[in-house]
Amino acid sequence: MILFPAIDIRGGKCVRLTQGDYNQEKVYSDAPEKMAQAWQKKGAKFLHVVDLDGAKTGDSMNQSVIKSIAELVNIPVQVGGGIRSIEVIEKYITAGVNRVIIGTAAINHKEFLNEAVSTYGDRIAVSIDARNGFVATDGWTKASNIKATNLVKELESIGVKTIVYTDILKDGMLKGPNFEELQTINEITTMDVIASGGVSTKEDIQRLGDLNMYGAIIGKALYDGTLKFEEALEANSSVS
Template sequence: MSFTVYPAVDIAGGRCVRLLQGRFGTETVYSDDPVKVAIGFSRAGARWLHIVDLDGAKTGERKNRDLVLEVVKMASCPVQAGGGMRSLDDVEEVLAAGANRAVLGTVALEDPEAMARACARYGERIAVSLDAKGGELASHGWVVGSGVPLLEAVKAFEAAGVAHFIYTDVARDGMLSGPDVDGLLRLTEATS
């Protein structure tokens, strides 16, 4: 078994931030220049970067779109980008700009057919974000509970062609308490 650490560059209000348990209004600002942070990770030897437009994830409007696209173009390592991608046009734009993967979240729950079309068209270049709150998936920047059990959803997503998942236990996110190893083990047992 192997794994890759993905340094994350979360962008809200044009700044590189960390939220506590996904709650907007609890931001710790790390930099006013997310592009510089991403390039720093890349130059330090990151094998991948994970960049998220948090405002886009919450509202569906990719408010930090230009910053995300700039990171995609400037990074010297592979980049997966997400946050606010609600259509195939959004996916096409970020992949055409050079992202190696587009990360889908809310759209996977609200429009599974669109997610399946993205997987059919782009295959390994699509990942789905599994943002869990109390064992159920959350959407819209982790603000809205879906009522969909995590393990049920991951099996359906895998059957629809999703090859990559990004798991977050929202209760632990931003708390600097490490990953949810038990949750990760349950996910690896539930997927192929």
């Protein structure tokens, strides 16, 4: 299982939100590029970067910072947040980003998603952000009547290879992921599933590994120091 340290960027700074609430922000670093290099030094094999400004407004406002990250580290980087045009995808891919994550646009603009997948193949992932089993959009600010499980099946039929599944109510709460929902999602699809939201202990990582997750994104627990990345790697290596 791949462990992805999360680097959430807002206003050019590395921050964390609680349950996706833009009013509950904590700044961890003024230099996300240095944070990226630090995670690589600690043993990260892949980074998960989110443009929070982009997720909310649809404008990829932190592109220059993210480009710097991709250039400064020699590990793959996946990026999400506000990616709603082929032009933005092309900019990120050209800048050295390994995988681009489409969120809201995958739900609101299916023709865009189809074009992205047919053009870039497995370098496109889709993030499914769910609250009580239903998909939320626009930086988690809008609820929909789309069931997450239905969206999973639709994405697979389109040809998507990787999804990032976030349980919004678990995000930033340090109380563990929604294992039951993740297990359900993983069982109904052949896509690679990356778990996000609430991953905060070694036991969480071992359990996700036992569920055969492709990856797990770790955010607040690393930044608050309740879980050291070295411990996370150790827990991951112990999964059979």
